[in-house]
Amino acid sequence: MKCGDIVYRSTLDPSLYNEAGFDEKTVALLAPVLAYLFLPPGVLPGAIDYYIRAPLKRKQTKAIDKNDIVLGKRLGTGGFGTVFKGELKEGSLKTPIIIKKAKEFGEAEVWMNERMSRVAGHHVAEFVTAFDESLNVPMPAVAGKRPAPAQPTSPLDANSIWLVWVYEGDNTLSSLMEKREFPYNLEPLLFGRELRAPRGPVRELVTIKEAFRQLLAAVAACHSVGIVHRDIKPANCIVSDRDKKIKLIDLGAAADLRIGINYVPNEYLLDPRYAPPQQYIMSTQTPKPPPKPVAAFLSPILWAMEKPDRFDMYSCGITLLQMVFTHLRNDNALIAFNKRLQELKWDLPAWRREEEAKLPAAKGALAESLEAGFEALDADGGTGWDLLLRLLAYKPSDRPSASEVLAHPWLTSAPGRTASLQRSLSGSFEATVSTAAAATSTALTAAGKSLGQAANAAGLASMEEAILKSNQGALTEAQLMEELGLQEPAPVAPREGSQTIAWWQERQSELRVRLVERREAMSESTPSGAAQSAMQVGSALNNVRGKGGKPAAPAAAAAAAAAAAAGARADAKVKIPNILGAKKPASGGGSNGKANGNGNGKAAPAKAANGNGNGNGNGNSSGNNGNGAKQQLFGGLLGRKQQPAEEVAEEPEEEEQPEQETASKKERAFNLLGVFRR
Numbered sequence: 001m002k003c004g005d006i007v008y009r010s011t012l013d014p015s016l017y018n019e020a021g022f023d024e025k026t027v028a029l030l031a032p033v034l035a036y037l038f039l040p041p042g043v044l045p046g047a048i049d050y051y052i053r054a055p056l057k058r059k060q061t062k063a064i065d066k067n068d069i070v071l072g073k074r075l076g077t078g079g080f081g082t083v084f085k086g087e088l089k090e091g092s093l094k095t096p097i098i099i100k101k102a103k104e105f106g107e108a109e110v111w112m113n114e115r116m117s118r119v120a121g122h123h124v125a126e127f128v129t130a131f132d133e134s135l136n137v138p139m140p141a142v143a144g145k146r147p148a149p150a151q152p153t154s155p156l157d158a159n160s161i162w163l164v165w166v167y168e169g170d171n172t173l174s175s176l177m178e179k180r181e182f183p184y185n186l187e188p189l190l191f192g193r194e195l196r197a198p199r200g201p202v203r204e205l206v207t208i209k210e211a212f213r214q215l216l217a218a219v220a221a222c223h224s225v226g227i228v229h230r231d232i233k234p235a236n237c238i239v240s241d242r243d244k245k246i247k248l249i250d251l252g253a254a255a256d257l258r259i260g261i262n263y264v265p266n267e268y269l270l271d272p273r274y275a276p277p278q279q280y281i282m283s284t285q286t287p288k289p290p291p292k293p294v295a296a297f298l299s300p301i302l303w304a305m306e307k308p309d310r311f312d313m314y315s316c317g318i319t320l321l322q323m324v325f326t327h328l329r330n331d332n333a334l335i336a337f338n339k340r341l342q343e344l345k346w347d348l349p350a351w352r353r354e355e356e357a358k359l360p361a362a363k364g365a366l367a368e369s370l371e372a373g374f375e376a377l378d379a380d381g382g383t384g385w386d387l388l389l390r391l392l393a394y395k396p397s398d399r400p401s402a403s404e405v406l407a408h409p410w411l412t413s414a415p416g417r418t419a420s421l422q423r424s425l426s427g428s429f430e431a432t433v434s435t436a437a438a439a440t441s442t443a444l445t446a447a448g449k450s451l452g453q454a455a456n457a458a459g460l461a462s463m464e465e466a467i468l469k470s471n472q473g474a475l476t477e478a479q480l481m482e483e484l485g486l487q488e489p490a491p492v493a494p495r496e497g498s499q500t501i502a503w504w505q506e507r508q509s510e511l512r513v514r515l516v517e518r519r520e521a522m523s524e525s526t527p528s529g530a531a532q533s534a535m536q537v538g539s540a541l542n543n544v545r546g547k548g549g550k551p552a553a554p555a556a557a558a559a560a561a562a563a564a565a566a567g568a569r570a571d572a573k574v575k576i577p578n579i580l581g582a583k584k585p586a587s588g589g590g591s592n593g594k595a596n597g598n599g600n601g602k603a604a605p606a607k608a609a610n611g612n613g614n615g616n617g618n619g620n621s622s623g624n625n626g627n628g629a630k631q632q633l634f635g636g637l638l639g640r641k642q643q644p645a646e647e648v649a650e651e652p653e654e655e656e657q658p659e660q661e662t663a664s665k666k667e668r669a670f671n672l673l674g675v676f677r678r
Ligand SMILES: Nc1ncnc2c1ncn2[C@@H]1O[C@H](COP(=O)(O)OP(=O)(O)OP(=O)(O)O)[C@@H](O)[C@H]1O
Pocket: 075, 076, 077, 078, 079, 080, 081, 082, 083, 098, 100, 125, 126, 165, 166, 167, 168, 169, 170, 172, 235, 236, 238, 249, 250, 251, 252
């Protein structure tokens, strides 16, 4: 087009050459489509996150395995794994971390953490990475020292996944609520210092509201990307020392409803103390998720109709109740409250009437807790009570969403306008003991009362603290079930094993390649270490081949060889979590195809590079055939440096080719999103 053309065209009516932008009809057509794509849980943002942000972020993730970690104190053993404190070693730098060796739900928890780590605002504990227990690429030798031996794998942990987070601090909302100074003990953690105001209900409300607001902000962040946490409770709210805010932890039970990860319609995973009456996040009639792209496209409809996020809102309501009523911080009292509420058909005003009727006769700590709690909720024009009523509504659709709660007057108003609030919300911690006792068994009542009296008389505060400790936070799942009259664990519907596995295997293959590269780089940067590492090659070859290996000269191959040996020692078995139905991925091919792609892409070009890719993928994930997998793994990893690998790498490659082809075709046919297979 020449200059004259432009002058000429610019004199025309825009409608004649259609350069006036979109016409009205197009806008009218496109606007609703666009709006739909942005409706919660966000189809379009989800696609951008999945296809662009996730791969970019994964590339930035540290490639580590257990050789980079020093395990420390065990913090606890939950139903799904064991949690440790520890350190991440990076040269001389040591970062405090938390490690969970997850036996169940590990993959799902990784998925949820990775997704949430891409949401702005740091609303969950900072996730570092995750890897299979079997991933074991030893560190190269350090100058003057012998090479570090590969970490042994305990048979008990053989199938676990290590999840690693940055250590956020010692306190959870639950551990703070157990203390008599609550909510004052939250002040330095949230505000960086103690508040300069006289102690009393107004000051306490400031902190309680702020804590609740932060919890709601975190819940809103999960919901904004289609994740329902399903285990919101004070014990899963870590108070971050680093960021001075409340963050969520323990996403193992969360469901990603954008595409249906970790969601089975008639399955419930819940802590009955905090779960809503329906127990499920959506109607059990909801069909199983369709193929992923369809599920993703339909997710706004499902979200709007079923309101799955309201499951978490009920749990937030119970958490608020515990923050306000001292006596309900006790497990037994909370269970008694839940039972009574059930008997009252979740009529919270009826519960209040009952409790208020008891007040004239009630004494001591229980009375204090009830009076202070109701007063706090009635302050600010009764907005607190209104909010609690809404959160604990029986029907999910009657509960507000997290963002609606954030805009609720109780959270937006200045706290404690009612000056008549005189009593302290924290009250006396005796309430916990005596009320819990009254609420449960006679024996416990007697014990609680006598202990309470003894404490009153003798001022044995430390003794009460001990009782409190034994009563709180220590309730095991078994006790809980006994309390609730359940004989067996809540039924968990079998899942389709391949759902998360393909994604996990692909992730593992990629991680293994990057880890070997990192170890190589480390050994190259320490020349004497490289020499010593090279010594490992012979034994690594022996381990893998079961015969005398060639001496391996290239130092950089040492780490890879060690990795091969380690990988082979792990028998290259596929990890199939029980919770996912222990169903092997059909032919193991889905992941093979993917692993090849990754491996090839990352490895050195040339023949041996194929071996590399295959080796990684199969060795790590197929588990079809122990020996074959070992050979591929060996061939694959060593193939990176070509010399020792070629003869070994090529054989299995030819054998596996047709299966891999079929598998990757299958993968493509089954999985339009490219990762998940149903
Ligand atoms: N990032 C973190 N920083 C500091 N402490 C943490 C972190 N993550 C977890 N913890 C601590 O570890 C404990 C257990 O974590 P988590 O709840 O995730 O494990 P779990 O196996 O699901 O335990 P449970 O079954 O008791 O819920 C938490 O209560 C908390 O004290």
